[in-house]
Amino acid sequence: MATTAPRLERQIGASGLPYAIRGLIWGLIGFALGAVVTMLVRSLAGSPAWRTDQMVVIGFLFSVPAFVLGVGAWETWGRGWVGLETLEYDPPGWRQYFGFNLDHKVIGIQYLVTFIAVFILAGAVAMLMRTELMDPGRTVLGPAGFTRFMSLHGFLMVLVAVTAVPGAFGNYVMPIMVGAEDMAFPRLNALSFWLWPPAVLLLLSSPFVGGWDSGWTGYPPLASVNNLGQIFYALAFVVGGLSSIVASVNFLTTIVKMRTKGLTWNRLPIFVWSILLTGALSLFFTQSVAVAVTMVTLDRIFGAAFFDPLLGGAPVLYQHIFWFYSHPAVYVMVLPSLGVMLEILPVFSRKPLFAYKWAVGGIIGISVLSGVVWAHHMFTVSALSDANAGFMLSTEAISVPTGLVFLSAIGTIWRGKLWMKVPMLFALAMVFNFLIGGITGVFLSDIPADFQLQDTYWVVAHFHYTIVGAGIFGLFAGIYYWFPKITGRMFDERLAKVHFWMMFVGFNVTFLPMFWLGLNGMNRRIADYQPDLAPVNLFVSLAGFFLGTSFLVFLWNFVVSWRNGPPAGSNPWGARTLEWVTTSPPPKLNFDGEPEVLDDPYDFAPDAPPHAVLRTGGER
Amino acid sequence: MDGRRRDLVMAGALWIVFVILGVLLVRNFDLLPALRSEEGAEVDLAFNTLLLYTVPVFAFVLTVLVYAIFRWRVADPEAGDQTRDVRAFSWGWFLVSAALATLIFFTPGLSGFLALQSASAQEPDLTIKLTGVQWHWDVEYPDADMALEAPREILLPVDRRIRFELTSRDVIHAFWVPAFRLKQDAIPGETTELVVTPTEVSSFEDDFNVRLQCAELCGTGHARMFLRIRVVEPDEFDAWLAGGPMDGMDMGGDGGMDMGGDGAHDEG
Numbered sequence: 038m039a040t041t042a043p044r045l046e047r048q049i050g051a052s053g054l055p056y057a058i059r060g061l062i063w064g065l066i067g068f069a070l071g072a073v074v075t076m077l078v079r080s081l082a083g084s085p086a087w088r089t090d091q092m093v094v095i096g097f098l099f100s101v102p103a104f105v106l107g108v109g110a111w112e113t114w115g116r117g118w119v120g121l122e123t124l125e126y127d128p129p130g131w132r133q134y135f136g137f138n139l140d141h142k143v144i145g146i147q148y149l150v151t152f153i154a155v156f157i158l159a160g161a162v163a164m165l166m167r168t169e170l171m172d173p174g175r176t177v178l179g180p181a182g183f184t185r186f187m188s189l190h191g192f193l194m195v196l197v198a199v200t201a202v203p204g205a206f207g208n209y210v211m212p213i214m215v216g217a218e219d220m221a222f223p224r225l226n227a228l229s230f231w232l233w234p235p236a237v238l239l240l241l242s243s244p245f246v247g248g249w250d251s252g253w254t255g256y257p258p259l260a261s262v263n264n265l266g267q268i269f270y271a272l273a274f275v276v277g278g279l280s281s282i283v284a285s286v287n288f289l290t291t292i293v294k295m296r297t298k299g300l301t302w303n304r305l306p307i308f309v310w311s312i313l314l315t316g317a318l319s320l321f322f323t324q325s326v327a328v329a330v331t332m333v334t335l336d337r338i339f340g341a342a343f344f345d346p347l348l349g350g351a352p353v354l355y356q357h358i359f360w361f362y363s364h365p366a367v368y369v370m371v372l373p374s375l376g377v378m379l380e381i382l383p384v385f386s387r388k389p390l391f392a393y394k395w396a397v398g399g400i401i402g403i404s405v406l407s408g409v410v411w412a413h414h415m416f417t418v419s420a421l422s423d424a425n426a427g428f429m430l431s432t433e434a435i436s437v438p439t440g441l442v443f444l445s446a447i448g449t450i451w452r453g454k455l456w457m458k459v460p461m462l463f464a465l466a467m468v469f470n471f472l473i474g475g476i477t478g479v480f481l482s483d484i485p486a487d488f489q490l491q492d493t494y495w496v497v498a499h500f501h502y503t504i505v506g507a508g509i510f511g512l513f514a515g516i517y518y519w520f521p522k523i524t525g526r527m528f529d530e531r532l533a534k535v536h537f538w539m540m541f542v543g544f545n546v547t548f549l550p551m552f553w554l555g556l557n558g559m560n561r562r563i564a565d566y567q568p569d570l571a572p573v574n575l576f577v578s579l580a581g582f583f584l585g586t587s588f589l590v591f592l593w594n595f596v597v598s599w600r601n602g603p604p605a606g607s608n609p610w611g612a613r614t615l616e617w618v619t620t621s622p623p624p625k626l627n628f629d630g631e632p633e634v635l636d637d638p639y640d641f642a643p644d645a646p647p648h649a650v651l652r653t654g655g656e657r
Numbered sequence: 658m659d660g661r662r663r664d665l666v667m668a669g670a671l672w673i674v675f676v677i678l679g680v681l682l683v684r685n686f687d688l689l690p691a692l693r694s695e696e697g698a699e700v701d702l703a704f705n706t707l708l709l710y711t712v713p714v715f716a717f718v719l720t721v722l723v724y725a726i727f728r729w730r731v732a733d734p735e736a737g738d739q740t741r742d743v744r745a746f747s748w749g750w751f752l753v754s755a756a757l758a759t760l761i762f763f764t765p766g767l768s769g770f771l772a773l774q775s776a777s778a779q780e781p782d783l784t785i786k787l788t789g790v791q792w793h794w795d796v797e798y799p800d801a802d803m804a805l806e807a808p809r810e811i812l813l814p815v816d817r818r819i820r821f822e823l824t825s826r827d828v829i830h831a832f833w834v835p836a837f838r839l840k841q842d843a844i845p846g847e848t849t850e851l852v853v854t855p856t857e858v859s860s861f862e863d864d865f866n867v868r869l870q871c872a873e874l875c876g877t878g879h880a881r882m883f884l885r886i887r888v889v890e891p892d893e894f895d896a897w898l899a900g901g902p903m904d905g906m907d908m909g910g911d912g913g914m915d916m917g918g919d920g921a922h923d924e925g
């Protein structure tokens with residue numbers, strides 16, 4: 038215990054059973070163990086031994102650590118706890134991704150690929166939902182199936198939106214942007230990723246126990262009385278939340294402590310700022326949602342009655358705790374993407390980020406205010422209570438810092454030289470989409486208007502415009518922007534443009550008509566609607582299928598270009614930030630030399646000094 | 658005129674064109690369905706006012722996007738202008754957006770909110786109790802001692818202020834009549850209320866938005882948890898209250914729909 042530095046003397050993982058498979062096996066064993074322990078305790082207490090919900094909860098709580106240890110945390114971390122030397126997981130080739138690898142670049146790719154897969158799956162579920170909604174009446178899922186798949190779609194997509202951009206690019210790119218060799222806590226970093234597979238697998242298995250039908254928000258009392266799947270939802274939220282917290286500690290520490298020489302706060306790339314504030318939001322608010330869903334679970338499995346009105350509980354209390362996290366969470370979904378957008382616009386306009394300080398102030402302002410607006414999701418709980426007016430005010434106030442992001446975006450492209458490469462197309466589309474998303478949110482913040490709009494397709498359209506139109510478009514902007522850095526190869530520009538145009542057009546024609554549907558009496562989360570709304574719904578469904586197809590184009594390009602794309606070189610876009618100073622992909626410790634920052638990241642004047650240089654041993 | 662000025666003038670002109678088009682659009686297309694309640698007028702006023710306010714904002718950003726893309730796109734990268742900030746513009750943007758946010762808070766926000774509050778504080782002509790149950794509504798007219806379990810349709814009198822007292826027997830539901838605009842959750846263990854004055858004789862058969870739709874996810878039957886509404890003349894309503902269900906009215910107890918089987922196709 039004298040030394041804290043890990044001793045990396047032996048390599049593991051290069052042959053034999055992939056560690057991810059071992060993790061699954063250990064996880065299943067852990068699950069069985071937890072279930073058996075539960076049965077033992079129950080029979081000791083004189084109750085019938087078998088009780089599914091308790092066994093699932095305790096079993097899962099056992100299986101998560103077992104899984105994490107099984108994927109290699111035991112060798113790389115756990116052995117140290119018992120005085121053995123720790124080993125290093127760093128096999129070559131594909132195997133590097135299938136175990137407890139500490140390299141932030143590997144972890145970034147693990148996040149990226151995992152969440153693209155989840156995105157595609159949840160998108161396929163959306164296709165089923167739109168098939169059901171193609172005409173009134175029953176189609177493929179029926180009302181019970183629809184409600185459950187709607188819940189699954191929504192929750193998986195929320196996880197994608199909260200995790201994909203910070204997970205992939207916060208991990209891969211951010212440490213390089215600040216000139217660090219790795220994240221501050223590499224083991225915590227690996228832990229934050231490996232908590233996800235159990236959560237995601239649990240959710241994907243939930244349809245086999247009937248899923249759950251309370252949406253991604255899981256309000257009790259409905260969530261207290263429905264299927265076992267509700268518990269899967271709660272467990273996934275808790276474990277995913279833990280991952281977010283662990284990751285955010287890492288982001289914050291890395292950004293605050295590990296910036297390289299010369300990288301002062303006012304030279305920090307805007308994407309890093311967005312990750313910093315996202316980390317702060319996750320760190321501060323995530324426990325709140327874990328508390329909310331845990332309380333529901335305790336109500337269910339131990340009869341706690343926090344939210345049971347018959348026993349003096351307060352169902353509405355849940356909504357306060359839930360939204361206290363989940364409103365900030367919607368900014369966790371968009372801030373990193375807005376960071377990507379503001380990172381891309383200057384590069385492809387060859388012009389400094391406009392009003393940098395205002396943009397940073399905007400991101401900070403959004404983050405601070407996001408903690409005091411939660412009850413705007415609850416205007417109809419007690420529609421005319423005075424407190425609602427306060428939440429209307431705070432919500433409308435948030436449009437001011439949000440406006441600063443737009444100020445920066447449009448100021449940057451004004452008089453720039455717009456080089457319309459694919460990342461730029463996505464970034465520009467985000468300005469447009471997020472404009473619609475933001476403006477339609479103002480209607481929802483207005484209490485009188487919200488009485489018509491709340492819980493209708495207006496809301497569905499609004500949040501898809503923000504989460505998809507900004508959040509997911511930002512994910513794809515980032516993928517195309519950093520693809521050459523991460524893979525060392527260039528994607529097929531033509532296919533990428535096909536993807537962009539299909540996605541941009543498909544997205545808008547799918548979601549724009551939904552505003553009209555909401556105004557005209559279509560409430561949300563419904564498997565069936567009034568026949569008068571059929572034509573527009575049919576149109577929306579067909580548009581949705583078109584949108585869905587666009588991702589197949591992406592997937593094809595992504596896979597083929599990763600394997601066979603032409604070499605991209607270290608800086609195909611002519612960008613200035615540090616990740617473009619090193620090779621593509623970067624070497625193990627990111628730089629062949631000591632990075633030093635000399636100048637602003639967005640100075641595109643022909644005679645500007647570089648943002649950063651690498652000092653190699655000899656030069657010093 | 659130097660290039661900078663010319664760009665500003667041309668983009669300004671484009672902005673004005675967009676604003677005019679936008680105003681024409683929102684003035685000539687009524688996005689909202691027919692309104693059939695007094696209180697709902699506040700909602701429509703708020704919505705339409707906001708729609709008008711958003712036109713110049715939306716048009717502004719759109720103008721910059723469109724203008725920049727067509728004016729300054731290049732095939733190969735070259736350095737753009739290197740302006741980092743235009744103090745007056747950034748401050749102006751900030752102040753104008755703060756002023757706009759303040760404006761919309763006071764009106765239509767607070768003004769409409771206070772108007773609705775005072776409308777609901779007035780003495781109602783009639784009270785109706787609604788209880789949400791998975792997946793139908795139970796309705797009570799306490800003044801007439803009438804209780805209907807899971808009716809398919811209810812009657813409301815036109816031009817009378819009705820106070821709905823809402824609660825739930827199981828999970829959270831919500832009251833929403835799209836043609837009346839207002840919305841209020843029905844929460845187990847609590848009684849909430851909503852006051853509304855229908856302004857037109859109408860029925861679900863003529864307008865599908867004259868229905869009491871549950872608007873809070875309450876499980877499998879949520880979509881079809883709706884109750885047809887028939888708004889009638891007060892004397893017709895009084896006669897009905899006095900005499901019980903009239904001929905031709907369907908009071909059969911299947912109300913909220915049977916969600917089993919192929920339930921979804923029994924639309925009347």
Ligand code: HEM
Pocket residue numbers: 160163164166167187188190191192194195197198251252253254497501504505508509547560561562563581584585
């Ligand atoms: C691929 C195209 C997509 C289509 C056609 C689609 C369609 C839908 C539909 C029909 C609903 C049900 C709305 C309701 O009744 O409330 C829904 C809900 C939802 N969707 Fe999507 N969606 C798509 C993509 C996405 C993406 C990319 C995200 C986020 C990253 C997302 C997030 C959500 C969320 C959070 C819900 C709410 C679920 C709930 O209310 O609990 N969707 N979507």
Ligand SMILES: [Cu+2]
Pocket residue numbers: 363364365367410411413414
């Ligand atoms: Cu919110």
Ligand SMILES: [Cu+2]
Pocket residue numbers: 829830831871872873874875876878879880882
């Ligand atoms: Cu409902």
